[in-house]
Amino acid sequence: MAYKDEQLHEEKVFKDPVHRYVHVRDRVIWDLIATPEFQRLRRIKQLGTTNITFHGAEHSRFNHSLGVYEIVRRIINNFQGRTHWNNDQRLLCMCAALLHDLGHGPFSHSFEKVFKLDHEHFTQQIILGDTFVNKILQRVSPGFAQEVADVIAKTHPNKLVVSLISSQIDADRMDYLQRDAYFTGVSYGHFDMERILRVMRPIEDQVVIKSSGMHAVEDYIMSRYQMYWQVYFHPVTRSAEVILTKILHRAKHLYESDYEFKLQPTHFLSFFTGNVSLAEYIKLDESIVHYYFQAWQEEEDEILSDLCERFMNRRLFKYVEFNPNKQISELLRLIELFKKAGIDPEYYLVVDSSSDLPYDFYRPGEEEERLPIHLLMPNGYLKELSRHSDIVEAISGKKRTDHKLYFPKDFLFTIQDEQLATEITEILYGKEM
Structure with missing residues (x-):
């Protein structure tokens, strides 16, 4: 039997809090899960610094990747025997689902x-590259690794396969919304996934939804909208991300300034110089980053030491609402006042912005062309979701942006010049920002 068709002697299962069980029968999938590159994802949190706000959010990219694989496995089972579905693509879809987040680094997007x-x-x-993952994929067939990479990169010619992993209603989103809701303890991210999977249909170049399942999709889109604003963009989480970012900036600046670290940043050197090898990238995970932050609390550099102590002990920056388009003069004045007070605004006065576009229809030629969700109508025609749903139409194409100004409130109480402290406080709190 060819390796690509080889099945385990008995089905293996992972007990999962979201999907109950993750089922594995294919030898290829089982071998990929066992690779060091995939096991590394256990040491990368799915939600970065969100556990500082929602203490249950300790789940990993490993959990999520298994979940995306399981959803795709179920979708494929539902597609069996349907027109437009070629079962020869089955293993390709499942491998791409399993490996889609393989390259995430510690604290992901901040890093x-x-x-x-x-x-x-x-x-x-x-x-x-020269990895255990690649060796397994090459055993399937000589060009199989490239095919998997192309699906994840959204360049594979089979757009139906790509849409299962990356679209406005894909397995990736369906898993992370439910998983993140479960581990953060919020109710926003829940939706009827079983119903959505039942009404998914394959067509030539994408997955569509039977019109009878429209309300389940509406619920999914609103769940995503709520999760972004209540969890992913939570201002306390963003405060932790701001501090994390500033620690890394400070460490890089000190390295470039020939500062003598008590604990040399050995694992960061290639990142500081911008010459990161694949082996060095794979070696760095969140446990190592935490080790450095823990040790750097004892550094002679007061800024690095302070920022690390804040991050490790959850002494975060406070924030106020801020509109950078209308309040640039206030920001420039605050920068000047912070410098006078001996507080470095480069590290202690930070504007952070978050934005999200919950759903969009096709806009040809734009930087990120989003394929819309299509409903399969009873007459066999396709109808774009927002043309049929009043709820989705209300939020389609509407990008929401939120700006915050972050600063260490405790530092304000240490300013000796009372007039200076008063002016800073009045700008931050005395006017509506």
């Missing part, structure tokens, strides 16, 4: 911003 990295690039490198 990427500082070092100008792209987790999708490293996902490609792990799949195509």
Whole structure:
């Protein structure tokens, strides 16, 4: 029997709090899960610093990746025998679902911003490079690893396969909404996934939804909207991200200034120089980052020491509402006042913005073209979701943005010059910002 068709002697299951069980019967999937590159995802949290706000959010990219695989496995089972579904794509879909987040680094998006990295690039490198994952994929067929990489990169010619992993109603979103809701303890992210899976239908180049399932999709879209504003963009979580980002910026600045660290940032050196090898990237996980932050609390540099102590002990920055488009003069004045008070505004006065577009229809030529969700009507025609749903129409194409100004409120009480402290406090709190 060819490796790609090989089945385990008996089905293996992972007990899962969201899907009850994750089922594995294919030898290829079982072998991929066992690789060091996939096991590394146990040491990368799914939600970065969100556990500082919602203490239950300790789940990992490993949990999520298994969940996405399980949803895709169920979708494929439902597609068996339907027109437009080619079962030869089954293993490709499941491998792409399992490996789609393989390249995430510690604290994911915050880490990427500082070092100008792209987790999708490293996902490609792990799949195509000299790795255990690549060796397994190459055993399936010589070009199979490239096919998996192409699905994740959304460049594979089979758009139906791509849409299962990446679209406005894909397995990735369906898992993380429910999983993140479960572990944060909120009620927003729940929706009737079983109903959605039952009404999904494959067509030539995408997945569509039977019109009778429209209300389940409405619920899914509103759940996503609520999760972004109540969980993912929570201002306390963003405060922790601001501090995390500033720690990394400070460490990089000190390294470039030939500062003598008590604990040399050995694991960060290639990131500081912008010359990161795949092996070095894979070695760095959140446990190592936490080790450095713990040790750097004892550094001679007061800024690095203070920021690390804040992050490790949840002494976060406070925040006020702020509109950078209308209040630039207040910000410039605050920067000047902070400098006079001996507080470095580069690290202690930070504007942070978050924005989300909950649903959009097709806008050809835009930077991110979003394929819309289509309903399959009783007459066999397709209808774009927002044309049939008043709820979805109300939020379609509407990007919401939120701005906050973060600062260490405790520092304000240490300012000796009373007039200076008063002016800073009045700008921050005395006027509506």
